[in-house]
Amino acid sequence: MKYFYPVLLLLLGSVSLLAQSNDQLRSVQLEATVGSNEITLSWDDAVTPVNNITVFRREVTGEENGWGTALATLDTFALEYLDATVLPNVLYEYRVVRPGPENITGYGYLFTGIELPSPVQRGVLLLVVEDSLFAELTPEIERYRQDARADGWRVKTLLVSADTTDVAVKAAIAELYDQEPEQRHTLFLLGHVPVPYSGNLYPDGHTNHEGAWPADGFYADLDGNWTDQTVNNTVANGTRNDNVPGDGKWDQSSIPSSLELEIGRVDFHNLPQFSETATELTRAYLDKNHAFRRGIIEIPHRGLIENNFASFAEGFGQNGLKNFATMVGRDSTRYLDYNTLKTESYLLSYGCGGGNFQGAGGIANTTAMANDSFQSVFTFLFGSYFGDWDAQNNFLRASLGSGTVLATAWAGRPNWALHPMGLGATIGFCAKRTQNNEGFSYIPGFGNRGVHVALLGDPTLRMHIVKPPQQLTATENEDGILIEWTAGEADNIEGYHLYKFNQGSGEYTRITQTPTPELSYLDACPTTGEDLQYLVKTIRLESSPSGTFYNESHGAEVEILPMIEREVTTAFTFTTNAGEVQFTDQSENANVYNWDFGDGNGSNEASPLHTYTSSGTYLARLIANNFCTVDSSEQTVQVIISDLAGFDELGARVFPNPVISGQLYISLPPGIEPESLELLDATGQVRWRAAAESNGNYRIATEDFPGGMYVLKMHLKGQSYVRKIMIIK
Missing domain, CATH: 2.60.40.3080 (Immunoglobulin-like)
Structure with a gap:
């Protein structure tokens, strides 16, 4: 099937009022404030509605599709809505629909909740690494794996050759996924992992670019029917986009079924405009990834937008405007020249303009990305050609090599749903919802479910960073393992959660029921002779423009090998003298005792003296513990008491x-x-x-x-x- 799109042409002028107008007409800039049992939505007044505003709500379960009946219908002057029918600890999603002039309807979406709990585990991270890159960057990749584990991911690593086929890579991914398909899986392709190509499409509207585009979604769709039989197209200027039957490029222009996995890629292959090699660029990326996760890089929570497609009623800047409002707030989102990022930091940015493989008009190009340092973490770009990101010196991939940029996407065809990040979601979560969007959840514009929709960057990244504890130590004493630390974050701290690595499950499990306000914790029951790994995470109650949620830092890690034996082994001896029996404890590592003498009496002494009043055979039992382990032992005691012997012998x-x-x-x-x-x-x-x-x-x-x-x-x-x-x- 062939898809047709309007051609993207550049309108000169870095910041256009017309562009802002189209963006605003397409957007409802939502924010939420929450109380103990209520949520108040508010939105901008940039557009005067021509009809009633409608509000929809649904609970987020992972299976939602569509919105059902409107929750409320409001008059055209409404700028907020109070919902008093909500519960704490429940994740809700709202949609607000605002009919505007020129028959253009604006939409806004918001994830929100009241004091949502922090996840104990985030899921399985499948880290697929180009094998030659792994050999050169083993320390940096291992540090990344540790960072991911410290953020709640269970990491499985797969090494692949750049020369293998996408079919072989997908089979290996599917094998790992099938081990536990009920778990959330996120797929991170690092290096020049083979690039699947698919389709007969040109979402930028240029027929000289029609054919197969890079399609990483192939790896994330494990049950779709991908074929290589029908498309026969060689009209594109470059043979890379040619697609003929049996050439290893797939026929599908749209994903054949919804993706099971979240997916992102970091690939610096074939970027000669940079002076650094692909290995050096990947090392730099992993360094800044680590620094951002750990709060070493601090970026102001604000958003920047530049839309140079003023004449397009699609309002491409809505990808920044409606999303950034939920993430950093309306007042912190500004229309500015994209090059402002060379001197000022913005956590979020969006830029679009007439493009080529190496740049977007009025925004930047690959040369600028290589030579300058753009200070944004999540940057979204749009323009002709460079959405086909596997080309030499591709602008989209090049952005990951600049400044503090860690993630990017070709956002405009379709529109991206980034609003869940405002309540702590990962960018990979948002990418999957965008890729799977059939149009029933979000108004996508052109190109929804296209095979070209891709996230470039680490899919596990999230925007709210809490600094982890510092100077973590673990020492052993008779009572157990004493873990101590200093505060890494000072503002709005609820306390700290502690985790211990579980060798059986391969993940960290939380050992604190509620956050501890202290700067130390005693683990009273360590396993002797086995390396123990602990995480300590700072807990903060985040209040964002989307709501409130408990947010955990990455964990500070410490490891210790306990040497003090704490396993209880119970044993005892006894001596008898007529009815009097002296029991002597010989247990190891016990400090709590529970004796049962077999005659209905007992004792909590370590070595009690007991007098039996009748001859007989008794089963004496000792249960000993140390609050960590418990053991028991029992023996038969024979008691013989003579009625006359003793006193009469003395003449008494x-x-x-x-x-x-x-x-x-x-x-x-x-x-x-x-x-x-x-x-x-x-x-x-x-x-x-x-x-x-x-x-x-x-x-x-x-x-x-x-x-x-x-x-x-x-x-x-x-x-x-x-x-x-x-x-x-």
Whole structure:
């Protein structure tokens, strides 16, 4: 199928009031302020509506398509809407439709919520790297992998040759995806990973550029039917765009099914306008990527727009205007010369003008990107030809080699949906929603679902950066692993979350239930002899023009090898002396004890002395722990108590037995001076104890004792003597 688009021609003049007018007519610049249970939308007054304004709302589930019935219909003078039917911790998306003059309708979109929680895990990052590049940049790529893990990604790395086929690369990607298809997957192509070509299209409107365009979406669509049988077109000026059956270039001009993966690419291949090699440019990109993620590069949250296509009613600048309002605010979005970025920093920027492969009129060109330093992180560009980004010295790819630029896209055909970034989403998330947009969610303009729609840059990037903790240390003591740090961020801090690397799942798991306000944390149960890796993340409640959400920094990392053994091993011994049994703990690493003597009694002492009141066989059990691990041990104890032996051998008299009168008498021979003399009930409780001094004669009043079996126990010269006593009521 062949697609036709209006030709892009340059209207000279760097900032045009007509361009702004078209952008404004196509845009509704939304912001949101939130309360505990309400959301207030507001928008600009740049356009006077000719009919009622309508507001739509839906919950974001990942499967939404379309908007349903309008939530509210407002008069033409309305500039805000209060929605009191919302709940905290729920992600909502709004659409506001404003009919304007000249039969042009403006649309605005907004992700919003009230104190949305921060994600514990972000998903699986499939990092596909050109193998020769990996060999030269192993330290930088490993640092990137660590940064991604510190941001909640589980990283899987695939090395591929630039000389292999796109079919082979896709098969390897699909194999990794199929291991856990229920997870969110983001695909980052780093280096000159083979470039798929597809279609018979010319979205810039130039028939001399008709044919196959680069189509990275091929890698992200795992179940679509891609064919190489029908397109037969060689009309383009360059053979690179030729597409004939069986040449390895695909037929599809639109993606055959929605993409399963988010995808982005960084590829500095074939940019001779730069003095640096592709390897050196990639190293510089990874360096500034790291610096931005960690808050070392600080860029003001503001947006810049230059639209040199004033005569186009498409209003290409809407890609900046309506998106940037939700991300940095209406008052922080300005129409300025794109070259302002050479001297001033803007987190977001948009520039469009009549183009060629190496530049956009009135914006910049590849030479400027190579020689100057443009200070913007997310820059979106549009113009003829350079949307075909695999050409030599391509302007779009070249922008990634300049200044602080980390991501770019050919935004205008179609329009991009970047507003989720205002509430913490990644640019890869926005790219996928743009690529899959059938027109039911967002008004796309020309070219929606085209195979040419692509993100150049790291798809895991997000715009809100919190500085991670500093000077992280981990030390071991008897109580566990003490982790300490200093604050990296001072403003609006809720506290810190701690994570520990899980060897089984290959990802960090959160070990704090709520953010800790302290600058230290004790992990009381480390595993001995195994390298432990911890992350500490700063938590901030972000308040953006889109709403409020909890935002985590990248984690500061520390590693330690615990050497103190904390595994509990329970053991004990015992000695018996008639009914008296001395238990001796021989456990290792335990400090909490729970004894069960098998006769209904127990103890929490480490090595208790227990007196059994009856002969028999008892199962004694010890459960020991240290609040980290627990173990148990049990042994059989044989107790033999003679009724007559002991006291009679000493010539002692104990009478009457049984006791009926309420009085028990004890008479010891002269010279017998016991260390202790006690009467115990059946539970082992001491009911009577002899005074320290006596003449060997004792009287025990038993009137208040319950009836039952008792034991009279005497310690004398290291020996124990017992006698059963029966009290009858």
